[in-house]
Amino acid sequence: MSSTNPFKSLLGKSPFTALQGHMRVVLECVHEVPPLFDALSRGDNDGVKSAKDRIFEREAEADRIKNELRNHLPKSLFMPVDRRDLLEVLQMQDSIADTAQDIAGLLVERPMDLPEFMQEPMLALTHRCVDVCEMSAKIIEELDELLAMGFRGREATRVEEMVGELNKIEDETDELGLELARRLFQHEDEIKPVSVIMWYQLIQWVGDLADYAEKVGDRLRLLIAR
Amino acid sequence: MEIIESYGLILMVMAIVFGLYMTWGIGANDVANAMGTSVGSGAITVKQAIIIAAIFEFAGAFIAGGNVTKTIRKGIIDPSSIVNNPEILVFGMLAALLAAAIWLMVASSRGWPVSTTHSIVGAVIGFAMVGIGIDAVEWGKVSMIAASWVVSPLLGGTIAFLLMMSIRRLILNTENPFQSAKRWGPAYIFLVGFVISLVTLFKGLKHLNIELTAGMSFVVAALFGIVLAAIGWYLINQVKVDPDADRDFHFASVEKVFTPMMIFTACAMAFAHGSNDVANGIGPLAAVVSIVQSGGEVSQKAALPLWILALGGIGIVVGLATMGYRVMKTIGSGITQLTPSRGYCATLAAAATVVLASRTGLPVSTTHIAVGAVIGVGLARGVGAIDLRVIGGIVVSWVVTLPIGGALAAIIFFTLKGMFT
Numbered sequence: 001m002s003s004t005n006p007f008k009s010l011l012g013k014s015p016f017t018a019l020q021g022h023m024r025v026v027l028e029c030v031h032e033v034p035p036l037f038d039a040l041s042r043g044d045n046d047g048v049k050s051a052k053d054r055i056f057e058r059e060a061e062a063d064r065i066k067n068e069l070r071n072h073l074p075k076s077l078f079m080p081v082d083r084r085d086l087l088e089v090l091q092m093q094d095s096i097a098d099t100a101q102d103i104a105g106l107l108v109e110r111p112m113d114l115p116e117f118m119q120e121p122m123l124a125l126t127h128r129c130v131d132v133c134e135m136s137a138k139i140i141e142e143l144d145e146l147l148a149m150g151f152r153g154r155e156a157t158r159v160e161e162m163v164g165e166l167n168k169i170e171d172e173t174d175e176l177g178l179e180l181a182r183r184l185f186q187h188e189d190e191i192k193p194v195s196v197i198m199w200y201q202l203i204q205w206v207g208d209l210a211d212y213a214e215k216v217g218d219r220l221r222l223l224i225a226r
Numbered sequence: 227m228e229i230i231e232s233y234g235l236i237l238m239v240m241a242i243v244f245g246l247y248m249t250w251g252i253g254a255n256d257v258a259n260a261m262g263t264s265v266g267s268g269a270i271t272v273k274q275a276i277i278i279a280a281i282f283e284f285a286g287a288f289i290a291g292g293n294v295t296k297t298i299r300k301g302i303i304d305p306s307s308i309v310n311n312p313e314i315l316v317f318g319m320l321a322a323l324l325a326a327a328i329w330l331m332v333a334s335s336r337g338w339p340v341s342t343t344h345s346i347v348g349a350v351i352g353f354a355m356v357g358i359g360i361d362a363v364e365w366g367k368v369s370m371i372a373a374s375w376v377v378s379p380l381l382g383g384t385i386a387f388l389l390m391m392s393i394r395r396l397i398l399n400t401e402n403p404f405q406s407a408k409r410w411g412p413a414y415i416f417l418v419g420f421v422i423s424l425v426t427l428f429k430g431l432k433h434l435n436i437e438l439t440a441g442m443s444f445v446v447a448a449l450f451g452i453v454l455a456a457i458g459w460y461l462i463n464q465v466k467v468d469p470d471a472d473r474d475f476h477f478a479s480v481e482k483v484f485t486p487m488m489i490f491t492a493c494a495m496a497f498a499h500g501s502n503d504v505a506n507g508i509g510p511l512a513a514v515v516s517i518v519q520s521g522g523e524v525s526q527k528a529a530l531p532l533w534i535l536a537l538g539g540i541g542i543v544v545g546l547a548t549m550g551y552r553v554m555k556t557i558g559s560g561i562t563q564l565t566p567s568r569g570y571c572a573t574l575a576a577a578a579t580v581v582l583a584s585r586t587g588l589p590v591s592t593t594h595i596a597v598g599a600v601i602g603v604g605l606a607r608g609v610g611a612i613d614l615r616v617i618g619g620i621v622v623s624w625v626v627t628l629p630i631g632g633a634l635a636a637i638i639f640f641t642l643k644g645m646f647t
Contacts, residue, residue: 005258005259005262005266005556005557006259006262006339006593006597006616006619006620007259007262007263007266007557007561007564007596007597007600008266008556008557008561009613009615009616009619010597010600010601010612010613010616011266011561011563011564011600011609011611011612011613012563012611012613013562013563013610013611014562014563014609014610014611015610015611016610017562017610073611074613074615076613076614076615077611077612077613077614078601078604078605078611078612078613078614079610079611079612080604080607080608080609080610081607144475144477145475145476145477147607147608147609147610148398148477148565148567148608149394149398149399150390150391150394150606150607150608151607152394152399152607153394153398153399154399154400155398155399
């Protein structure tokens with residue numbers, strides 16, 4: 001006799017577990033961005049290429065999880081949070097991986113030398129942006145605790161504080177990005193004009209990593225506030 | 227009358243065989259659902275669940291199974307118009323048993339969420355309408371039973387919701403949740419023992435020749451609760467903080483405190499299930515035995531013999547031992563969304579509701595109540611996602627089971643009647 005247990009069909013997979021799994025993959029993807037710029041500053045083309053491959057592979061994996069989660073979120077599911085808010089968080093997380101992919105793609109398709117004057121601040125900016133992503137991933141890991149607490153009480157306050165911290169370090173990356181752009185413009189006559197535009201674009205994109213990570217936190221705050 | 231006299235023994239043997247078959251089926255399929263929230267949360271293993279179920283299903287059937295049995299046996303049908311043809315009621319009860327058993331076998335082989343309670347009630351009504359007449363059905367009682375099928379899952383859900391909220395307030399949302407869990411754990415175990423035994427004791431043990439006053443019931447239930455709390459306190463004190471697991475999930479150690487607590491709710495649930503669902507098998511059996519032994523007395527004045535309750539308990543345990551293990555294993559892989567604390571709330575709420583229904587003599591569906599209780603936990607924003615399509619399935623099974631059980635019973639009734647007359 002086969003038996004479909006009503007509790008098994010009632011309690012399928014938690015979308016929060018999938019959301020956390022997605023964020024972990026996104027973070028792995030982002031962790032390959034500093035090696036990308038490291039390799040570039042060393043002039044190590046093979047290193048750039050292999051970092052790009054890893055980023056693309058992780059981004060594809062993140063996409064897969066994203067699609068699976070979206071496909072397994074029928075309207076008949078009763079969730080403690082708004083379905084749309086949850087999908088927004090997922091979308092923001094995915095944008096982080098997409099941005100990493102854009103950065104890696106451009107650096108491989110249009111090989112560029114990282115000018116001496118940009119090397120140190122560029123690496124600093126990248127690392128700080130990764131920090132923001134890490135903070136945001138840490139907040140997503142709190143979802144289990146939020147769920148246990150019904151998205152209220154001490155745990156909600158704790159997450160609010162973490163989001164505050166997230167906003168603070170994101171502000172730092174904005175500063176670093178501006179500073180770097182300023183330096184690029186000071187030296188704009190030393191490199192090819194198209195490269196200037198490309199580098200400006202890259203600075204924006206690296207900053208976007210932190211921007212989207214911040215938005216993950218902001219959306220999560222909305223999710224709690226329902 | 228002659229039929230009862232000449233075929234009395236055969237009819238009784240048939241009733242015992244059908245009744246045993248029905249309780250065997252309950253043990254094989256239904257118990258797995260009753261233990262679903264306990265095994266699914268990973269608090270107890272499949273093996274432990276089997277042992278707990280064997281002991282407490284029997285205890286529930288034997289100690290508290292009388293009232294629902296009475297309802298199935300003589301609460302649904304008014305036999306006053308057939309006092310001169312008692313064999314009609316005997317055939318009808320046999321038909322109801324067989325119809326329900328067949329329908330359950332078909333349904334569970336296809337994995338449909340069908341309730342034993344609905345099958346047997348539908349079958350008894352179906353036979354009475356066709357075999358005796360529409361007026362022979364006690365519609366007042368039947369509508370009360372039908373209402374309880376809606377109210378009981380709602381009640382289970384409400385209790386589960388309130389329990390979840392209280393656990394958040396007293397344990398999770400505190401400075402040191404682990405310490406709070408250890409402090410309040412015994413109180414929550416007390417609650418399990420107190421509620422279940424109070425409902426059971428309160429004027430409920432007449433058939434065992436134990437009659438307690440309201441005050442005495444209260445005192446005995448409190449004492450029972452305290453004994454359980456003491457055992458629980460000992461078990462809870464063995465639980466140590468697991469800093470590694472806590473890093474990943476801050477409430478991991480707190481959940482470990484709820485694991486021994488789940489043993490008590492699992493026992494309560496098995497007891498509750500036994501007390502309510504055993505009647506589905508032995509209610510009609512008791513009716514047949516009573517009529518045959520009294521020589522054709524349809525009003526069934528004789529008290530329910532204890533051996534019938536025991537027989538029902540044994541049937542459930544045998545079903546559990548032969549098939550239940552396999553069915554239960556399907557949920558043994560764990561339902562990750564159901565942590566021990568959530569499982570505790572859902573299971574206690576369901577057990578309390580079922581025992582209350584048993585005490586009132588209302589045949590309810592343990593599975594539906596447990597589903598209601600899990601949804602109650604979800605409404606407290608405590609579960610990641612609940613697929614509400616299951617409710618649709620339950621409603622459909624309702625709508626389908628009652629007429630099919632009834633129609634099958636009617637067909638079997640006429641077959642039996644033709645065979646013996």
